[in-house]
Amino acid sequence: MTAPMLSDIESIQPFSSALAPTPDTACSAHGWKACQRPLVAEAVLREPSGTLVRYRRVCRHWLTTQIKAAQYLDERRIALPD
Numbered sequence: 001m002t003a004p005m006l007s008d009i010e011s012i013q014p015f016s017s018a019l020a021p022t023p024d025t026a027c028s029a030h031g032w033k034a035c036q037r038p039l040v041a042e043a044v045l046r047e048p049s050g051t052l053v054r055y056r057r058v059c060r061h062w063l064t065t066q067i068k069a070a071q072y073l074d075e076r077r078i079a080l081p082d
Contacts (some may be wrong), residue, residue, distance in 0.1 A: 007045035009072040028055035029062040
C-alpha cells in the first residue's frame with residue numbers, strides 16, 4: 001500500500017492508447033528509473049497550497065494504487081487503455 005496522497009485529483013484524462021515509456025516519456029509520478037510501465041493518462045493534481053501540478057504521463061499502476069486517483073476513476077467510470 002502506498003502512502004496517502006495529500007493532493008486532490010483535479011482531472012484524469014486517459015490516452016486513446018497506452019504509450020511505451022522511453023527516457024523522454026517517463027512516468028511523471030514515478031520517474032524513469034523507478035517506473036518502466038506503459039503510460040495511460042494525464043493527471044492534474046491540486047496540492048494543499050492550491051497549486052496545480054500537471055503529470056503529463058502516468059502509469060496504470062500509479063492511478064490504481066493511489067486511493068484518491070482510483071476513487072476518481074471509479075466514481076466517473078473512466079476506463080484506461082490497455
